[in-house]
Amino acid sequence: xxxxxxxxxxxxxxxxxxxxxxxxxxxxxxxxxxxxxxxxxxxxxxxxxxxxxxxxxxxxxxxxxxxxxxxxxxxxxxxxxxxxxxxxxxxxxxxxxxxxxxxxxxxxxxxxxxxxxxxxxxxxxxxxxxxxxxxxxxxxxxxxxxxxxxxxxxxxxxxxxxxxxxxxxxxxxxxxxxxxxxxxxxxxxxxxxxxxxxxxxxxxxxxxxxxxxxxxxxxxxxxxxxxxxxxxxxxxxxxxxxxxxxx
Numbered sequence: 001x002x003x004x005x006x007x008x009x010x011x012x013x014x015x016x017x018x019x020x021x022x023x024x025x026x027x028x029x030x031x032x033x034x035x036x037x038x039x040x041x042x043x044x045x046x047x048x049x050x051x052x053x054x055x056x057x058x059x060x061x062x063x064x065x066x067x068x069x070x071x072x073x074x075x076x077x078x079x080x081x082x083x084x085x086x087x088x089x090x091x092x093x094x095x096x097x098x099x100x101x102x103x104x105x106x107x108x109x110x111x112x113x114x115x116x117x118x119x120x121x122x123x124x125x126x127x128x129x130x131x132x133x134x135x136x137x138x139x140x141x142x143x144x145x146x147x148x149x150x151x152x153x154x155x156x157x158x159x160x161x162x163x164x165x166x167x168x169x170x171x172x173x174x175x176x177x178x179x180x181x182x183x184x185x186x187x188x189x190x191x192x193x194x195x196x197x198x199x200x201x202x203x204x205x206x207x208x209x210x211x212x213x214x215x216x217x218x219x220x221x222x223x224x225x226x227x228x229x230x231x232x233x234x235x236x237x238x239x240x241x242x243x244x245x246x247x
Contacts, residue, residue, distance in 0.1 A: 002030025003228050008081045010034040010073060012064065012121065013091035015042035017189035018140070021216035022088060022223045027055030029224065031086065034077045035059040064091040064113040070120035084125045086227045088138040089118035095154040102153055110154035115161045126173060135177040136227045139166045140219075143185045143242045149204075159183075163238055170236030178235050180226045185242025187214040209244030 004026055014023040015037030027033045027050040035046045035057055043059035050057040060076040062069050077084055093113045097106045122137055129135025144151035145159035163181065170179035186204055205211055222241050225231050 002028065003224065003230075004086070005030035007031045007085040007227075008034070008077065008083055009086035009088065009227065010036065010077055010084060010121075010125070011088045011090060012036045012062075012073070012117070014088075015039055015046055015059075018184065018187060018216040018219040019088070019090040020046055022090070022220040023057065024050065024053075025217070025220040025224055026086070026227070027057055028053065031055075032081055033057040034073065034080070036062050036073055036091070038063050064093075064117035065109065069117050070124045073121060074124040078128075083132065084128045085132070085134070086136045086138070087122060087125050088140070088223055088227075089121065090140045091117060092140065094152070096152055097154065099153040107154045107157075110158045111161065114155070114158035115165060118162065119165060122169060122179075126177060129177045130173075133176060135173075136231075137169065137173070137177060137179045138223050138226050139169075139179070139181040141166065141181045141183045141238055143183050143240060143245060145183055145238070146240070166238060167236050174235055178226070178231065180231065180234055180236065181238040182219060182222055182226070183238050183240045183242065184219055185214060185240070185245055187216060187219060187241075189216065204245060205243070207246055208242065209247050212243060214241065214243060 009026045009031040011019050011023050013019040014035045023033045023035050035043050037043050040061055047057045047059050058080050060073050062072045095106050095110050139162055141162040142159040144156045145163040148156045166181040173179055
């Protein structure tokens with residue numbers, strides 16, 4: 001018997017990296033998983049693996065930059081499964097523009113994709129969870145939501161905003177819906193590759209207790225904890241999964 005048997009879980013940005021690993025783990029634990037992303041080939045591959053392993057999943061093509069992002073995912077999920085128990089807001093982007101040169105458009109792209117899309121989708125699913133009397137929302141923030149050492153201006157700002165959004169949502173949606181966040185450090189993902197891979201994070205890794213980069217599966221297991229009754233007295237928290245930076 002799985003820890004998520006009978007649950008329906010939406011995981012945005014789940015065609016690669018942390019989201020994909022979480023989709024695999026949630027499906028293994030019995031959840032019906034809604035995979036979302038922009039690349040149909042990758043989305044289909046995730047769903048195919050889940051089904052090959054005996055799980056259940058669908059995919060929804062959706063771009064977090066699209067104003068219809070939330071409606072597209074919500075409508076498809078309700079049509080397929082009729083309910084929603086878990087939402088993991090994982091879709092994100094990273095602008096490499098520096099403070100002195102970033103444009104308003106570039107800045108707002110990070111805010112809209114990393115924060116606004118999570119707010120809009122959470123607004124859609126919250127009434128369903130409230131009607132059921134239970135629900136779990138997990139927001140993916142970042143270690144740069146605590147300090148600016150490791151990020152670029154728009155990304156740092158957006159992840160600070162995600163920390164605030166998580167706390168505000170937890171306050172407003174309690175006690176029916178648990179809202180918590182995860183703050184990853186350097187994790188092996190496409191986003192890590194986009195800024196130079198593991199070598200670019202050597203200064204961070206040197207300041208961690210574990211002296212290594214994390215795996216997407218290590219985020220997935222924390223997400224599983226936050227999606228179950230194991231975390232029944234945890235709300236409004238941001239859990240750092242960063243290998244022990246500056247401990």
